Amino acid sequence: MIKVRILLLLASCLAVLSSCGKPKPKENTLTAAEFSADSAYTYIKQQVDFGARVPGTVAHELCYRWLTDKLTSFGAEVHTEQGTMLNYEGREQPIVNIVARFGHQTLANGQARKRVLLCAHYDCRPWADQEADYRDRFQPVMGANDGASGVGVLLEIARQLGQMDSDKQPNIDIVLFDCEDMGTPEFYTGKQREDTWCLGSQLWAERHKSEAGNYSYGILLDMVGAPDAVFPREYFSMNFAQQHVLRVWDIALKLGYGRYFKQEVSMPVTDDHYYLNTIAHIPCIDIIHYSSEGETGFAHYWHTRTDDMRNIARESLGAVGTTVMTAIIKGTSKNSTF
Numbered sequence: 001m002i003k004v005r006i007l008l009l010l011a012s013c014l015a016v017l018s019s020c021g022k023p024k025p026k027e028n029t030l031t032a033a034e035f036s037a038d039s040a041y042t043y044i045k046q047q048v049d050f051g052a053r054v055p056g057t058v059a060h061e062l063c064y065r066w067l068t069d070k071l072t073s074f075g076a077e078v079h080t081e082q083g084t085m086l087n088y089e090g091r092e093q094p095i096v097n098i099v100a101r102f103g104h105q106t107l108a109n110g111q112a113r114k115r116v117l118l119c120a121h122y123d124c125r126p127w128a129d130q131e132a133d134y135r136d137r138f139q140p141v142m143g144a145n146d147g148a149s150g151v152g153v154l155l156e157i158a159r160q161l162g163q164m165d166s167d168k169q170p171n172i173d174i175v176l177f178d179c180e181d182m183g184t185p186e187f188y189t190g191k192q193r194e195d196t197w198c199l200g201s202q203l204w205a206e207r208h209k210s211e212a213g214n215y216s217y218g219i220l221l222d223m224v225g226a227p228d229a230v231f232p233r234e235y236f237s238m239n240f241a242q243q244h245v246l247r248v249w250d251i252a253l254k255l256g257y258g259r260y261f262k263q264e265v266s267m268p269v270t271d272d273h274y275y276l277n278t279i280a281h282i283p284c285i286d287i288i289h290y291s292s293e294g295e296t297g298f299a300h301y302w303h304t305r306t307d308d309m310r311n312i313a314r315e316s317l318g319a320v321g322t323t324v325m326t327a328i329i330k331g332t333s334k335n336s337t338f
């Protein structure tokens with residue numbers, strides 16, 4: 001019997017050896033979540049087709065109604081939050097933020113799982129104040145990339161969430177901010193006020209700061225549709241929410257989107273996430289197209305009349321949407337290693 005034992009021992013050694021020789025599953029692979037770039041593109045075009053969505057205009061009102069109807073049709077619990085903030089001249093500016101809620105997952109102890117905040121702004125800048133010709137600076141910005149691109153990606157994410165079984169839906173709040181882009185125009189010569197940008201997110205952050213503990217983190221999307229989009233790790237995002245930047249950028253790399261998601265840290269950008277971090281204390285990152293090559297850090301058509309559909313590419317929307325969708329799905333699955 002000793003022989004057999006030896007043989008058995010040999011066999012088990014061989015088994016160990018052969019299992020060691022098997023290729024390990026690749027660590028760098030990650031299954032991408034479903035996301036349709038075509039659909040996101042269409043949602044951007046539909047916003048742009050309303051015209052410039054400047055607060056107070058018919059185009060803004062029609063777009064607001066379309067967004068709430070669309071989100072409701074995807075099965076979200078939708079409500080609007082209204083208020084006023086002082087604008088760059090110190091006048092009361094009406095604000096209408098849109099909130100769409102998905103998912104009611106609970107922990108084993110029955111407590112609600114923390115929610116993830118996904119946000120973008122749906123307003124357009126009233127003045128194309130980066131135009132070369134002074135007269136053009138008083139025309140509105142169409143905001144295909146600056147505004148509509150982030151909203152389009154979030155609408156497609158909402159559509160995907162709506163197709164999931166309700167018990168599998170991650171706990172997500174999609175917030176579409178109003179009046180992000182009403183910051184002091186370049187041509188304004190009056191008394192300069194602080195914090196004139198991001199009025200909708202400032203209002204939201206003030207109202208919801210006592211609920212910060214309900215949120216694990218947030219992702220803001222702004223100017224995510226350009227064909228040559230690059231997303232460095234934005235400075236404030238790294239400062240306030242580094243672990244979330246690293247995780248999302250890691251997911252993007254594993255999905256093969258390293259062409260877009262860069263390792264460098266960019267200059268600080270005052271965007272809606274800044275106020276979510278500093279007023280509401282919800283760690284929030286910003287995925288934003290920023291390049292140090294240009295004079296402003298933004299694309300040459302930024303805050304001009306040519307921010308239109310010519311600057312939107314499905315591939316970039318796919319890279320951002322798939323990354324964010326994968327991050328929120330993997331991040332809330334019970335068996336997830338993320």
Ligand SMILES: [Zn+2]
Nearest residue numbers: 125146181303
């Ligand atoms: Zn802008």
